[in-house]
Amino acid sequence: MTEILLIRTGRTQQEKLNWLIFCTEQQEIIASGELPNVSHLEELAEKALSREVVVLLPSDQVQLKTVTLPTKWNRKLEQALPYMLEEDIACDIDDLFIATGASTLIDDKHAINVAITDRKWFEGWLAAFNEHDIVTYKILPDALLLPTPNEQALSVIELNNQWLCKQGDWRISIVEPLWLNDFLTALGNPDVAHYSPASQFPESVNLTAQTQAYDLPLALFARQLPEVKFNLRQGQYQLKKKTALWWGYWKGAAIAASVALVASVLVKTLELHQLSSEVGAAKEQVVERYKNAFPNKVVRPHLIKSQINGELDKLDGGNRTGFLELTNELVTVFNQVTEFTPETLRYDQRRNELRIRARGKDFQTFGKVKAILEQRGLSVDQGSLNNDGDFVVGEIRLRGAV
Structure with missing residues (x-):
């Protein structure tokens, strides 16, 4: 894909939307514009057909946090994450959508980056794009696509008479011009690298104009897309099926x-x-x-199989539960329980007992095998089971008639 379509939403669906088509190979703008509100999204439907669509949300609607963890990030911690955040959230945790970013370290402690937004608000925008048949492949808070500033510094750009700010890899905000002085004071008056003219900043601020990178905000964001791997389309909102885009290409x-x-x-x-x-x-x-x-x-x-079994029964003294019969029963188990793998087989002819040492996915796997064999009328004893890394190993004794 050589072209992408960026669409920046408003706080509400009645506010204007900014859009831009960007050629990634030539690093140039193809087209750009504004829509009065969400009802005009149909104007972008055709443009979206042959391009990858990236949606940018206002950063004041997506809160970024870094959560300290008791151990390295894993699935169990992912399930517990909402409860870990509950004390820091003023509203009901079930009303929020929590997306996870990269794992990191804070003072040698494990941590995880998370993004939090109102679930209904987020679903409302997804529904709006779906209504106009616009498939969104990536959704991000807008200021996250600002270049990452130097330590103790701030990257800023103006969009729709607001200042988008980024401090570090995972700290963003939107500031009204009247709040700039208080905002910078609260941050300890950091140096500011600005990617658009910054005449509204207090004179006391140390400003560094990034004039070589001055451009439309969405064009700057498009150039930064390869640097940001995060995507709000995850979990239940992950795009499950890519539509037939770019057919002409x-x-x-x-x-x-x-x-x-x-x-x-x-x-x-x-x-x-x-x-x-x-x-x-x-x-x-x-x-x-x-x-x-x-x-x-x-x-x-x-009937050749039955004839062979009959002749073997005769050779075995009429005993249907000899070694061959017991191993034949195991074949049924292997077909039904694929996560059950034998390691050794030992047969006691005097007791007509087959001992199977095997490796299974979990403890329930051995229980499932035992139940299947018992349903087939065999006597089954299960020995001790032990964890062996990601598997469980143990022994099953299978007996036929003596």
Whole structure:
């Protein structure tokens, strides 16, 4: 994809939206503009068809926090994260959508970056874009795409008569011009690197004009996109299916892929025919060996398995639960419980007992195997089970009639 469409929303759906089409290969603006409100999104529907759409949300609607953790980030901590944040949140935690960013360290302690926004507000914007058939692949708070400033400094740019600010990798804000003095004082009067003219700042502030990077805010954000891996489209809001975008760009490749698919199907059909022939030859070989082993028996090819089992029963003294029968029962288990893997098999002929040492996904796996075997009328004893890293190992004793 060489072009992206950036759309910056307002706090409400009645406020204006900014948009910009950017060529990533040439690093240049293709087009840009504004929409009065969300009802005009249909004007961008056609532009979005062949481009990747990135939605930028006002940073004052997305709160970024870094949460200290008791241990390294894992799934259990992910489930507990809402309760860890509850004391710092004034509203009901269930009303919020919490997205996770990169794990980090704070004074040698494990931590995780999180972004928090109002769930209904977020879902409202998703619904608005869906209503106009605009597929959004990435959603970010706008100021996160400002260049990361030097330590103890601030990056700023003006958009819609507000100042978007970034301090460090995971600290952003939006400031009204009248609040600039108080805002900078609260931050300890940091140095300010500004990416648009900064005539509204107090004279006491140490300003550094990034004139070589002066551009439309959305163009600056487009250039910074590769530097930001975070995406609010995650969890239940993760994009589950990519639609057929960029057909005009990939039509030739799609046709070539279709031809390759047809050729692959033909090859697989030939291979299947060959395998069928090999299976037929194997069946004929089994029948021939049965005739050699039991020359006085009538052979019925479609019942050959039953005939072989019957002759083995006779050789085994009529005992249907010998070693072969017990191992045959295990085949059924392996077909039903794929996460159960045997490591060793030991057979006690005197007791007609088969001992299986195996590795399973968890304790429930062994219980499932035991239940299946008991349902088939066998006597099953389960030995001790132990954790072995991400697996569970243990022993099952399977007995037939003695």
